[in-house]
Amino acid sequence: MAQDTVQPLPAPATPARALLPLILPALVVGVAASLLLLGVESAAEELQDVLWRNLPDALGVGRYSVLWMLVVLTATGVAVGLVVWKVPGHAGPDPATSGLDAPVLPLAVLPGLLLATALMLAGGPSLGPENPIIAVNVGLAFWLGRRLLPRAPGGLWVALAEAATIGALFGTPVAAALLLSEALAGRQLKGALWDNVFAPLVAAAAGSLTTTLVAHPTFDLHLPAFGRPGWGDLLASLVIASVAALLGMAAVRAFPYVHGAFARLGHPMVALPVGGLVLGLLGALGGHLTLFKGLDEVGEIAADPDGWSAGQFATMTVVKLAAxxxxxxxxxRGGRIFPAVFVGAALGLCAHALVPAVHPAVGVASGVLGVLLAITRQGWVSLFTAAVLVASPAIIALLCMASLPAWLLVTGRPQMQLRDDGTPVR
Structure with missing residues (x-):
């Protein structure tokens, strides 16, 4: 006689009266996190216009000439190096040791971190705003929350700020929900899952709506319409995602060695200007589209999938990954998600240029998926980001299948994040 299976009891639900008081703090954190992100990006864009448009035009120098790229990127390294060296808090910890789950930094560190981030975004290095902005929002939310509502647990403010910033970055709370569910997987939760993510989702929704209403962002690349997938599309997605994952893992493998080489230079006023000079040389090799965080540049190459040769797309892929x-x-100071999106998109368009039967939407989405899995090791966020670039529900099934071999290639291997001693996180 078969033994009856004993089903575990569901976690007790949190009473609504315990969740309702969290709504207002979550809304405030969400709006504030979005406005801070938009403010930093707006200031960086103004400075970018000065550095890459007004100044070269006034000097009679080509905006993206080799000389000007070398000058601006090296000068950006000097400026950020001065902030890291002289500003109180030294712009936070080594960015190679940080990820999306930001530590709570002292309040005195945050102004320098914001300044270093804005200078980086304007100057052209291939990093996005996500990691430092999350860290700043976490620090501010924790500091203010502990003073205004001292009885609330400190972890609440960290979760609200992280979710709010991710919602603001992507213009939708879905990315924050997926990231939260991945972070909570395997934890012994007190209460149901939705009770645990209730307040962070409110913050993420407030952050995303604020960004949408103020800045009107979109991730849709307006690629040629993708209809019903076929067997060729499935094969293409499996191959491209796997190749992209391997390419991303090559950068991950090299990360501790390249970081160690710069660390041996011994001082931020040496390492950062040298890094800026190297980035200028890479920009000269790959062209101006390989500069900056990469989101606007992805839109430019996706607007004309047949506008570059396979060799040009391959060059942009390799140069951007090296940058x-x-x-x-x-x-x-910066994050790795948005530059990785450019790498994956350029690789996917290279596949389309090599094999015209590969649909541009399949190539781009699969390439982005594979690179993000290797760089971030965040499965849900990688799937979501790849899917929103292509406005077609049919692409989701292909991406789910393509994620399986790509994940097997990256799981259990080093991540693109280091410990304090320079060894990679696994």
């Missing part, structure tokens, strides 16, 4: 590796290693 991401150098920028993340030499001390520039």
């Amino acid at each position: 991401l590796l150098v920028a993340a290693s030499c001390g520039f």
